[in-house]
Amino acid sequence: MERNSNIPIRNIYYMLSYAYQTLNLSEYKQIGTEDFKNVKELYAEILSIGITVLIRGGLSKDYMSVEETPNVIKGKIDINTTIKKNTLVNKKVAVVYDEFSEDILLNQIIKGTLLYLAHSNKINHKMRKSFYGLLPYFTDVTAVELDLRLWKNVKYNRQNIRYQFIVDVCRYLYEELLFDESSTSQIMKELKDEQRLSSLYEKFIYAFFKRESDYKVSRPQIQWDVDDGFKEALPIMQTDLILQKDHKTLIADAKFYSENMVARFEGGVAKQKSSNLYQIFSYINNWKKGPDEKVAGMLIYAKTTALNQPDHVYQVKCKQIFVVSLDLQQDFNDIKKSLLSYADQFFM
Template identity: 80%
Template sequence: MERNNNIPIRNIYYMLSYAYQTLNLSEYKQIGTEKFENVKELYAKILSIGIPVLIRGGLNKDYINVEETSNVIKGKIDINSTIKKNALVNKRVTVVYDEFSENILLNQIIKATLVYISRSNKINQKVRRLFYGLLPYFTEVSDVELGLKLWKNVRYNRQNIRYQFIVDVCRYLYEQLLFDESSTSQMLKEVQDEQRLSSLYEKFIYAFFKRETKYNVSHPQIRWIVDDELTDALPIMQTDLVLQKDKKTLIVDAKFYSENMVARFVGGAAKQKSGNLYQIFTYINNWKKEQDETVAGMLLYAKTTALNQPNHIYHIKGNQILVVSLDLQQDFGGIKESLLAYANQFFA
């Protein structure tokens, strides 16, 4: 199996800088000139700068629900809980009230990450000490067991959006350390690593075109064109990227896979992945076209080390589909030129 996970650390940094505008702040500028042995060092360096920045700005607070047994009445009295706890014997009642507190999920994730890293022998001692030194700022935050399920409950809004980059990097670093320490087979680890990089790849592609071009850039859901309005159980068609200019629309699907072409047998001719072609073809055919609008699709793969790489333009039932592969191991200037050229194939 040919893989594409040998991406230079420097390019992962650039991908992060596009995917997360925060990385362009002055506090992070020094990272751009440093050399890192592995991606764990990069993530740890980002957190060593980003978490103090969050602390200086003040940890976010929100109202949390508190239940306690007290002889002072505040909030609402929970009669059922008071009876169950037999609190009245001691002239106490169970009260429930809202408290404006730092003890929220986002701060809990950061604190748990600091604890985890400060105990990990996969991170150098200097960094571990630095992270341990940040823990006193989280004394009002509860200790929670770090696990991937924590991130599933995270929700962002205008008040806490500044946390997104740091909390995401906490996850990237935790996952990297977790899988490094696990007994999982090397092949499975590579697959898991690809899954993490796939998410970053999609974010990077979107953010790149948003920042570097004058196209109208979006990632809308496409509604199914059905005859009877019945859409129950139909899958959601969520685009990765849509570029528009002068009544021309390019629907882009970013693909980061270990294999971007397939052969039925060893030594056989490499073919396009049919499922991906069907997907982009379906997107095109269900796009609600305006009058005189031209719509095309693009499968934007990350290049693997396989000899045969997709680089094709198809015309199917009047629809143009471009299939290209982006070399993430080249200098970042080359990555930028390639992406602009791919879009220009359609819009020129």
């Protein structure tokens, strides 16, 4: 997709550094001064450093349930499995016990990524050799075949949160390589590009205001303002960003699409995407506001190469809805100024 390929790699690095505070560690400092030909090189360099940092700190372990038929009984006897597998014929019983092991999903994803990258011709020889050299540290970890569904099963807590940045970058890089190989049509390539960067874009917008502004920054779920308390089957209203200051609340949603506006037919008038407007309108109307509180909504689109870009302010039922387009191709200092100016439209 032309728009995404034109985003400077340096700006993607800055987006990552905001979205993930880990990238500000001293080990990553050299990355900010390097030039990369494409985003795959950036992700690969991050992984080569980040996985080494993880190994140095020790791979995380957790208690895993193990089922086997050993010669010596340990743990709990599993009667059902013993009968099902007829292990008594060999004078054995099936047992189940917990083992404190490195063979957890997070380590499995990293090992699977290392194996995938070590054999990918999309990665340069020096980097492939580096990834191959890290594999011995994952000897006790199961080698899983990578699948995007693996990441959906990942859960973080205080003990393993240090993995989040690296495991996310594993996904970013895997998707880049996977879709390069499998996507043939231009339409599919645009859809894949949109999916790959949308989550990073959302994380970046939130983290930017958290670090660079003096607003109260949060991203709570908004509860439906129902009359009878019945909420069964209503969709979750999960916000991307909420800014608050001086009895004012701005509910913002980050949007990263291949097309920001739509026309009913070729050459027709470009219109706002109705689903996005309905979404932000629902947010501001269901927000439980205080007696003197003023609430507004904002859609922050990533600018595309199309001629028509969203840049509007609507006044609906005494509430403002701002629609803006952020140019990710401009210098990063200008990106920062643009984001702050968007909020200023409401708070100033």
